[in-house]
Amino acid sequence: MTNTPFFRSVALGLLLAAGLALPGCVSVAAYQKAYLNDEDMKLATKKVEAPEVNFESYREGGAGANGGKVGGGCGCN
């Protein structure tokens, strides 16, 4: 139950949507980026979030691709 076709479909759907949407987007000029330059619009985890990303990467066997560590520095795997 932890991995249903539903999740697989959602995953594929999201990645497909992203692939289709990214090339077709509008060009935004620098002076139009007031919203995008907001601190909360950064496409990254916040620094204060790092401890959570770390413990999740050790407590969950399926982790990675989120800026956390993926190897080294710990006897866990």
Add this chain to the structure above:
Amino acid sequence: MVIETKLFVKNTALTILALAAPFAALAQATPTPNRLDGSGLSPNAAQLPSPARYGETEVDILGSYYQQNGDHSAVEGGVGSQHLTDTAPTILLNVPLDSTTRLAANVGIDYYASASSDKIDQVMSSPSAADVRYHADFGLSHVLANKLTTLGVGAGVSKEYDYLSFNILASWAHTSADGNRQLSVTGQAFIDQIKLITPAELRVGGTRNKNYGSDNRQSFTLSLVYAQVLTKRLQASISAEPVVQRGLLSTPFQRVYFYDFGPGGLAPGTLGTALAEVLPRLRVKYPASLRLTYYATDLVQLRGFYRFYNDNFGIRAHTFELEAPLKVTPFFTLYPFYRYHTQTAADYFAPYLAHSVGDEYFTSDFDLSAFSANKVGLGFRYAPLYGLGRFKMPFGKRITKFKSLDLRYGYYRQSTGLTANVVSANLSFVMP
């Protein structure tokens, strides 16, 4: 100005080394399987250009306290307390060396105490075992003359009682001329050495033999991130981060009990009938993720994250995360967040007394089991326009601005019964 900056960097490096030396001498015994990582540099995140003040030195003081409870300790073969606490102070430095080059540093320690690691030696009444991990990572980034391409290199080390790790990385990022797209590629390699501490009853030469052997592990990561501005209010990034790990991937002090193994007439499940966990010496991971940020209104923004994960151990996972920052005032932001994770079990996982001694690979580590997990929490950031305060550094005359304060709490619960609480804070300073 450049000479002044270089002197400051040199002084900072010397201060860090001087501070680190006594801590290194304090390294303690007793490893734990539930340790946390203080993390190194995070080169994987795509950053579309923002109007950062390149001349400022940034200093972040991070602190966190993590506590977990559960009843599936891998040291005891999938049963027993998983109680653990971890305190992790970290300092992040980002120093401009000149107008195109920056030096980054991430230095910190993890101090953790774990109930389960007492059970490596089966000392039933001892206090919780504790250990300290030290880590330091340094990186250098340089913007080329075209102002669109950034190159980076980095290296780091971490050390604890039974584990020594070195890493190196190289990165390349290119931004489009209009600043609406960025592609970044990062390669990283970890070279690790592991002391082979086995459960006391499995040690060759008797339980008091402390002449452990060693093994090694190498991890290679390639991170590809493409970030794109979609509209004036929406941007996204997609990433793939294949990982190859070779060498010792099991943890030698984690026990596995078998339903059909009782040497010397012992009943299966009693002390002396376990073997140390065994896993394949090659693991290949294939994670891919999508991140979206949307400026819905001046009051609310939305931050979304989805990750698909697959590996050759048989684990397949999905992770969703949503955060909704609420701007209570222009300088005070509250951000509730929710995260859901689900994964299948590794092919080699079975719980306590469920493995057969005929299995080639076996583990009862519930991190590799099938479960779902929910995390919910709340954070706030206070960042006044002119900072929370200004003061002079003790050594030198530079004015330092206390720029912002971030505080965050998260509650985490797995379907295995594991629960965790984590509080973290970030005090951010800048020096013009």
